[in-house]
Protein backbone atom coordinates (compact mmCIF):
# COMPACT_ATOMS: atom_id res chain seq x y z
CA UNK A 1 0.00 0.00 0.00
CA UNK A 2 1.25 3.45 -0.83
CA UNK A 3 1.61 4.93 2.60
CA UNK A 4 0.86 8.51 1.62
CA UNK A 5 -2.67 7.76 0.33
CA UNK A 6 -4.33 9.04 3.50
CA UNK A 7 -2.66 12.44 3.19
CA UNK A 8 -3.68 13.09 -0.41
CA UNK A 9 -6.52 15.24 -1.67
CA UNK A 10 -9.81 13.51 -2.37
CA UNK A 11 -10.09 12.53 -6.05
CA UNK A 12 -13.53 10.94 -5.88
CA UNK A 13 -16.16 11.32 -3.20
CA UNK A 14 -19.38 9.33 -2.94
CA UNK A 15 -21.76 10.59 -0.27
CA UNK A 16 -24.89 8.72 0.74
CA UNK A 17 -25.46 7.00 -2.58
CA UNK A 18 -28.75 5.11 -2.79
CA UNK A 19 -30.31 3.22 -5.69
CA UNK A 20 -33.20 0.75 -5.80
CA UNK A 21 -34.31 -1.56 -8.59
CA UNK A 22 -37.67 -3.24 -8.78
CA UNK A 23 -38.04 -6.31 -10.93
CA UNK A 24 -41.02 -8.42 -12.02
CA UNK A 25 -41.22 -10.36 -8.80
CA UNK A 26 -41.42 -7.07 -6.92
CA UNK A 27 -38.13 -7.74 -5.24
CA UNK A 28 -36.00 -4.72 -4.92
CA UNK A 29 -32.33 -4.11 -4.75
CA UNK A 30 -30.70 -1.09 -3.22
CA UNK A 31 -27.35 0.50 -2.99
CA UNK A 32 -27.74 1.55 0.57
CA UNK A 33 -26.14 4.76 1.75
CA UNK A 34 -22.76 4.16 0.15
CA UNK A 35 -20.18 6.76 1.13
CA UNK A 36 -16.49 6.64 0.40
CA UNK A 37 -13.53 8.79 -0.55
CA UNK A 38 -10.88 7.78 -3.06
CA UNK A 39 -7.66 9.75 -2.71
CA UNK A 40 -6.27 11.39 -5.81
CA UNK A 41 -4.14 8.83 -7.66
CA UNK A 42 -5.25 6.00 -5.42
CA UNK A 43 -6.53 2.66 -6.75
CA UNK A 44 -9.62 1.63 -4.82
CA UNK A 45 -10.86 -1.88 -5.50
CA UNK A 46 -14.50 -2.81 -5.00
CA UNK A 47 -14.71 -6.48 -4.15
CA UNK A 48 -17.92 -8.40 -3.61
CA UNK A 49 -20.00 -11.36 -4.72
CA UNK A 50 -22.18 -11.35 -7.81
CA UNK A 51 -25.16 -9.06 -7.43
CA UNK A 52 -23.72 -7.01 -4.56
CA UNK A 53 -24.00 -3.75 -6.52
CA UNK A 54 -20.45 -3.23 -7.81
CA UNK A 55 -21.35 -2.46 -11.42
CA UNK A 56 -24.28 -0.30 -10.37
CA UNK A 57 -21.96 1.77 -8.19
CA UNK A 58 -19.41 2.13 -10.99
CA UNK A 59 -22.12 3.15 -13.46
CA UNK A 60 -23.29 5.80 -11.02
CA UNK A 61 -19.73 7.16 -10.81
CA UNK A 62 -19.47 7.18 -14.61
CA UNK A 63 -22.85 8.93 -14.92
CA UNK A 64 -24.46 6.04 -16.81
CA UNK A 65 -26.92 5.52 -13.97
CA UNK A 66 -28.60 8.13 -11.75
CA UNK A 67 -28.61 7.61 -8.00
CA UNK A 68 -31.88 8.21 -6.11
CA UNK A 69 -29.96 9.69 -3.23
CA UNK A 70 -26.51 11.07 -2.63
CA UNK A 71 -23.82 12.92 -4.53
CA UNK A 72 -20.76 12.11 -6.64
CA UNK A 73 -17.82 14.55 -6.73
CA UNK A 74 -14.66 14.47 -8.83
CA UNK A 75 -11.77 16.49 -7.40
CA UNK A 76 -14.19 18.49 -5.27
CA UNK A 77 -16.61 19.22 -8.14
CA UNK A 78 -20.17 17.91 -7.73
CA UNK A 79 -20.87 15.97 -10.93
CA UNK A 80 -24.10 14.25 -9.82
CA UNK A 81 -26.19 16.11 -12.39
CA UNK A 82 -23.59 15.96 -15.19
CA UNK A 83 -23.92 13.59 -18.15
CA UNK A 84 -21.15 10.99 -18.63
CA UNK A 85 -19.34 12.89 -21.38
CA UNK A 86 -18.86 15.95 -19.21
CA UNK A 87 -17.49 13.99 -16.26
CA UNK A 88 -14.35 12.88 -18.01
CA UNK A 89 -14.18 9.34 -16.61
CA UNK A 90 -12.43 6.62 -18.62
CA UNK A 91 -14.44 3.41 -18.44
CA UNK A 92 -13.48 -0.18 -19.31
CA UNK A 93 -15.89 -3.09 -18.89
CA UNK A 94 -15.20 -6.83 -18.99
CA UNK A 95 -16.54 -6.93 -22.53
CA UNK A 96 -14.55 -4.45 -24.50
CA UNK A 97 -16.62 -2.09 -26.59
CA UNK A 98 -14.16 -1.48 -29.44
CA UNK A 99 -15.44 -0.47 -32.86
CA UNK A 100 -14.91 -3.77 -34.70
CA UNK A 101 -14.13 -2.35 -38.14
CA UNK A 102 -11.79 0.35 -36.95
CA UNK A 103 -8.10 -0.24 -36.41
CA UNK A 104 -6.64 -0.45 -32.93
CA UNK A 105 -5.08 2.97 -33.58
CA UNK A 106 -8.41 4.52 -34.56
CA UNK A 107 -10.07 2.96 -31.55
CA UNK A 108 -7.49 4.40 -29.17
CA UNK A 109 -7.52 7.77 -30.92
CA UNK A 110 -11.32 7.96 -30.72
CA UNK A 111 -12.34 10.82 -28.46
CA UNK A 112 -8.92 12.43 -28.05
CA UNK A 113 -7.99 15.70 -29.74
CA UNK A 114 -7.18 15.33 -33.43
CA UNK A 115 -3.73 14.47 -34.55
CA UNK A 116 -2.30 13.65 -31.16
CA UNK A 117 -0.53 10.52 -32.39
CA UNK A 118 1.92 10.74 -29.51
CA UNK A 119 -0.80 10.28 -26.94
CA UNK A 120 -2.08 7.22 -28.80
CA UNK A 121 1.41 5.75 -29.03
CA UNK A 122 2.17 6.37 -25.36
CA UNK A 123 -1.07 4.69 -24.26
CA UNK A 124 -0.45 1.80 -26.68
CA UNK A 125 3.07 1.39 -25.31
CA UNK A 126 1.85 1.19 -21.72
CA UNK A 127 -0.41 -1.74 -22.65
CA UNK A 128 2.12 -3.31 -25.08
CA UNK A 129 -0.06 -3.07 -28.16
CA UNK A 130 2.11 -0.85 -30.40
CA UNK A 131 2.58 -3.72 -32.84
CA UNK A 132 -1.19 -4.10 -33.19
CA UNK A 133 -2.07 -0.51 -34.01
CA UNK A 134 -2.78 -1.08 -37.70
CA UNK A 135 -4.90 -4.20 -37.14
CA UNK A 136 -8.69 -4.03 -37.27
CA UNK A 137 -10.24 -4.63 -33.84
CA UNK A 138 -12.28 -7.61 -35.08
CA UNK A 139 -9.08 -9.45 -36.07
CA UNK A 140 -7.61 -9.23 -32.55
CA UNK A 141 -7.84 -11.90 -29.85
CA UNK A 142 -9.87 -11.25 -26.72
CA UNK A 143 -6.77 -10.43 -24.70
CA UNK A 144 -5.42 -8.10 -27.40
CA UNK A 145 -8.77 -6.33 -27.60
CA UNK A 146 -8.86 -5.90 -23.85
CA UNK A 147 -5.40 -4.31 -23.91
CA UNK A 148 -6.53 -1.95 -26.66
CA UNK A 149 -9.64 -1.06 -24.65
CA UNK A 150 -7.44 -0.27 -21.63
CA UNK A 151 -5.09 1.78 -23.81
CA UNK A 152 -8.07 3.70 -25.16
CA UNK A 153 -9.24 4.57 -21.65
CA UNK A 154 -5.70 5.64 -20.64
CA UNK A 155 -5.27 7.75 -23.79
CA UNK A 156 -8.23 9.89 -22.71
CA UNK A 157 -6.11 10.92 -19.70
CA UNK A 158 -9.26 10.64 -17.62
CA UNK A 159 -9.90 12.44 -14.35
CA UNK A 160 -11.11 9.11 -12.99
CA UNK A 161 -10.43 5.65 -14.38
CA UNK A 162 -13.25 3.15 -13.89
CA UNK A 163 -12.52 -0.52 -14.56
CA UNK A 164 -15.25 -3.14 -14.24
CA UNK A 165 -13.72 -6.62 -14.21
CA UNK A 166 -11.35 -5.62 -17.02
CA UNK A 167 -9.48 -8.93 -16.84
CA UNK A 168 -12.39 -11.25 -16.11
CA UNK A 169 -12.71 -12.80 -19.55
CA UNK A 170 -9.04 -13.59 -20.07
CA UNK A 171 -7.38 -16.94 -19.49
CA UNK A 172 -5.29 -17.31 -16.34
CA UNK A 173 -1.76 -16.67 -17.73
CA UNK A 174 -2.90 -13.65 -19.75
CA UNK A 175 -4.83 -12.37 -16.81
CA UNK A 176 -1.75 -12.48 -14.59
CA UNK A 177 0.43 -10.85 -17.25
CA UNK A 178 -2.06 -8.06 -17.81
CA UNK A 179 -2.53 -7.65 -14.08
CA UNK A 180 1.19 -6.92 -13.70
CA UNK A 181 1.06 -4.37 -16.51
CA UNK A 182 -2.00 -2.75 -15.04
CA UNK A 183 -0.28 -2.67 -11.67
CA UNK A 184 2.69 -0.75 -13.03
CA UNK A 185 0.41 1.70 -14.86
CA UNK A 186 -1.73 2.28 -11.75
CA UNK A 187 1.30 2.50 -9.44
CA UNK A 188 2.72 5.05 -11.85
CA UNK A 189 0.47 7.30 -9.83
CA UNK A 190 -1.34 9.46 -12.35
CA UNK A 191 -4.80 7.89 -12.19
CA UNK A 192 -7.55 7.97 -9.62
CA UNK A 193 -8.94 4.51 -10.18
CA UNK A 194 -11.94 2.47 -9.09
CA UNK A 195 -11.56 -1.15 -10.11
CA UNK A 196 -14.35 -3.67 -9.65
CA UNK A 197 -13.61 -7.36 -9.29
CA UNK A 198 -14.87 -10.47 -7.59
CA UNK A 199 -11.38 -11.96 -7.76
CA UNK A 200 -9.82 -11.39 -4.40
CA UNK A 201 -6.23 -12.00 -5.48
CA UNK A 202 -6.71 -9.28 -8.10
CA UNK A 203 -8.11 -7.04 -5.37
CA UNK A 204 -5.16 -7.72 -3.06
CA UNK A 205 -2.63 -7.16 -5.87
CA UNK A 206 -4.05 -3.98 -7.37
CA UNK A 207 -5.81 -2.15 -4.57
CA UNK A 208 -4.28 0.52 -2.38
CA UNK A 209 -7.49 -0.07 -0.45
CA UNK A 210 -10.34 -2.51 -0.84
CA UNK A 211 -14.05 -1.86 -0.26
CA UNK A 212 -15.82 -5.16 0.39
CA UNK A 213 -19.46 -4.98 -0.71
CA UNK A 214 -22.43 -7.12 0.14
CA UNK A 215 -26.04 -6.53 -0.81
CA UNK A 216 -25.50 -2.91 -1.69
CA UNK A 217 -23.51 -1.96 1.38
CA UNK A 218 -19.86 -1.54 2.11
CA UNK A 219 -18.99 -4.05 4.79
CA UNK A 220 -15.37 -2.98 5.22
CA UNK A 221 -13.01 -0.45 3.69
CA UNK A 222 -9.32 -0.80 4.35
CA UNK A 223 -5.91 -1.76 3.04
CA UNK A 224 -5.60 -5.27 1.59
CA UNK A 225 -3.71 -6.31 4.73
CA UNK A 226 -6.39 -4.88 7.01
CA UNK A 227 -9.16 -6.66 5.23
CA UNK A 228 -7.25 -9.94 5.24
CA UNK A 229 -5.74 -9.76 8.73
CA UNK A 230 -8.57 -7.96 10.51
CA UNK A 231 -11.86 -8.80 8.76
CA UNK A 232 -14.56 -6.59 10.31
CA UNK A 233 -17.21 -9.29 10.38
CA UNK A 234 -18.06 -12.87 9.44
CA UNK A 235 -19.00 -11.97 5.88
CA UNK A 236 -15.63 -10.37 5.11
CA UNK A 237 -13.86 -13.17 6.98
CA UNK A 238 -15.50 -15.82 4.85
CA UNK A 239 -15.34 -13.90 1.55
CA UNK A 240 -11.71 -12.76 1.60
CA UNK A 241 -8.93 -15.34 1.54
CA UNK A 242 -8.49 -18.68 -0.20
CA UNK A 243 -8.96 -21.26 1.13
CA UNK A 244 -11.83 -19.66 3.05
CA UNK A 245 -11.38 -19.05 6.75
CA UNK A 246 -12.79 -21.93 8.82
CA UNK A 247 -15.52 -20.63 11.16
CA UNK A 248 -16.37 -22.67 14.24
CA UNK A 249 -18.45 -22.29 17.39
CA UNK A 250 -16.38 -20.58 20.07
CA UNK A 251 -17.81 -22.92 22.71
CA UNK A 252 -15.74 -25.79 21.34
CA UNK A 253 -12.53 -23.87 22.07
CA UNK A 254 -13.18 -23.69 25.82
CA UNK A 255 -10.87 -21.27 27.59
CA UNK A 256 -8.90 -20.58 24.40
CA UNK A 257 -11.83 -18.47 23.14
CA UNK A 258 -11.81 -14.86 24.36
CA UNK A 259 -14.80 -13.64 26.44
CA UNK A 260 -17.79 -12.63 24.32
CA UNK A 261 -16.69 -14.71 21.34
CA UNK A 262 -19.45 -16.64 19.58
CA UNK A 263 -17.47 -17.72 16.52
CA UNK A 264 -13.78 -18.46 16.04
CA UNK A 265 -12.15 -18.06 12.65
CA UNK A 266 -8.99 -19.88 11.64
CA UNK A 267 -7.06 -19.44 8.44
CA UNK A 268 -5.04 -22.35 7.12
CA UNK A 269 -1.75 -20.98 8.47
CA UNK A 270 -3.14 -21.04 12.02
CA UNK A 271 -3.74 -24.79 11.88
CA UNK A 272 -0.70 -27.06 11.82
CA UNK A 273 -0.43 -30.82 11.53
CA UNK A 274 1.56 -31.85 14.57
CA UNK A 275 1.89 -35.24 16.26
CA UNK A 276 1.64 -33.50 19.64
CA UNK A 277 -1.31 -31.26 18.63
CA UNK A 278 -4.16 -30.78 21.11
CA UNK A 279 -7.02 -31.73 18.74
CA UNK A 280 -7.65 -34.69 16.50
CA UNK A 281 -9.33 -35.13 13.15
CA UNK A 282 -9.59 -37.08 9.94
CA UNK A 283 -8.25 -35.96 6.57
CA UNK A 284 -11.16 -35.45 4.20
CA UNK A 285 -9.28 -33.91 1.26
CA UNK A 286 -5.83 -32.76 0.24
CA UNK A 287 -5.48 -29.86 -2.15
CA UNK A 288 -2.04 -29.53 -3.74
CA UNK A 289 -1.83 -26.22 -5.60
CA UNK A 290 1.82 -26.52 -6.52
CA UNK A 291 3.31 -23.64 -4.55
CA UNK A 292 1.25 -24.61 -1.51
CA UNK A 293 -0.86 -27.49 -0.28
CA UNK A 294 -3.77 -27.78 2.13
CA UNK A 295 -5.41 -30.56 4.09
CA UNK A 296 -9.10 -30.36 4.99
CA UNK A 297 -9.48 -32.08 8.33
CA UNK A 298 -12.79 -33.09 9.86
CA UNK A 299 -12.83 -32.59 13.62
CA UNK A 300 -15.72 -33.06 16.06
CA UNK A 301 -16.19 -29.26 15.99
CA UNK A 302 -16.15 -28.75 12.22
CA UNK A 303 -13.79 -28.85 9.28
CA UNK A 304 -10.43 -27.11 9.65
CA UNK A 305 -8.03 -26.31 6.83
CA UNK A 306 -4.34 -26.73 7.45
CA UNK A 307 -1.58 -25.31 5.32
CA UNK A 308 0.89 -28.15 4.91
CA UNK A 309 4.50 -27.52 5.76
CA UNK A 310 5.66 -31.12 5.36
CA UNK A 311 4.61 -34.24 3.46
CA UNK A 312 0.89 -34.52 2.68
CA UNK A 313 -1.13 -36.92 4.85
CA UNK A 314 -3.18 -39.66 3.19
CA UNK A 315 -6.92 -39.41 2.62
CA UNK A 316 -8.84 -40.73 5.61
CA UNK A 317 -5.76 -40.60 7.82
CA UNK A 318 -6.25 -39.66 11.48
CA UNK A 319 -4.06 -36.69 12.35
CA UNK A 320 -3.45 -34.32 15.24
CA UNK A 321 -3.66 -30.57 14.89
CA UNK A 322 -2.05 -27.69 16.71
CA UNK A 323 -3.93 -24.38 16.68
CA UNK A 324 -1.91 -21.19 16.88
CA UNK A 325 -4.05 -19.20 19.33
CA UNK A 326 -2.31 -15.94 18.36
CA UNK A 327 -3.78 -16.30 14.87
CA UNK A 328 -7.34 -16.86 16.02
CA UNK A 329 -10.04 -14.44 14.84
CA UNK A 330 -13.03 -13.99 17.10
CA UNK A 331 -16.49 -12.65 16.37
CA UNK A 332 -19.41 -11.78 18.65
CA UNK A 333 -23.02 -12.99 18.43
CA UNK A 334 -23.77 -10.34 15.76
CA UNK A 335 -20.84 -11.55 13.68
CA UNK A 336 -18.68 -8.50 14.36
CA UNK A 337 -14.98 -8.78 14.95
CA UNK A 338 -14.02 -8.61 18.62
CA UNK A 339 -11.54 -5.78 18.98
CA UNK A 340 -9.96 -7.15 22.14
CA UNK A 341 -8.89 -10.20 20.19
CA UNK A 342 -6.32 -8.12 18.24
CA UNK A 343 -2.95 -9.71 18.57
CA UNK A 344 -0.67 -8.35 15.87
Ligand SMILES: Nc1ncnc2c1ncn2[C@@H]1O[C@H](COP(=O)(O)OP(=O)(O)OP(=O)(O)O)[C@@H](O)[C@H]1O
Nearest residue numbers: 021022023029049050051052053054055056057198
Ligand atom coordinates in the same frame (compact mmCIF):
# COMPACT_ATOMS: atom_id res chain seq x y z
N1 LIG B 1 -31.25 -2.15 -14.73
C1 LIG B 1 -31.55 -2.97 -13.72
N2 LIG B 1 -32.83 -3.34 -13.48
C2 LIG B 1 -33.16 -4.16 -12.47
N3 LIG B 1 -32.27 -4.68 -11.61
C3 LIG B 1 -30.97 -4.36 -11.80
C4 LIG B 1 -30.53 -3.50 -12.87
N4 LIG B 1 -29.19 -3.37 -12.81
C5 LIG B 1 -28.81 -4.12 -11.75
N5 LIG B 1 -29.86 -4.71 -11.15
C6 LIG B 1 -29.83 -5.58 -9.96
O1 LIG B 1 -29.03 -4.94 -9.00
C7 LIG B 1 -28.22 -5.87 -8.31
C8 LIG B 1 -26.77 -5.46 -8.41
O2 LIG B 1 -26.33 -5.61 -9.73
P1 LIG B 1 -24.85 -5.26 -10.17
O3 LIG B 1 -24.77 -5.45 -11.63
O4 LIG B 1 -24.50 -3.94 -9.62
O5 LIG B 1 -24.05 -6.39 -9.38
P2 LIG B 1 -22.50 -6.75 -9.45
O6 LIG B 1 -22.01 -6.65 -8.05
O7 LIG B 1 -21.83 -5.94 -10.49
O8 LIG B 1 -22.54 -8.29 -9.86
P3 LIG B 1 -21.57 -9.14 -10.86
O9 LIG B 1 -20.36 -9.51 -10.03
O10 LIG B 1 -22.40 -10.34 -11.16
O11 LIG B 1 -21.25 -8.29 -12.04
C9 LIG B 1 -28.53 -7.22 -8.91
O12 LIG B 1 -29.43 -7.87 -8.07
C10 LIG B 1 -29.14 -6.88 -10.25
O13 LIG B 1 -30.05 -7.86 -10.64
Ligand SMILES: [Mg+2]
Nearest residue numbers: 054055056164
Ligand atom coordinates in the same frame (compact mmCIF):
# COMPACT_ATOMS: atom_id res chain seq x y z
MG1 LIG C 1 -20.90 -6.41 -12.31
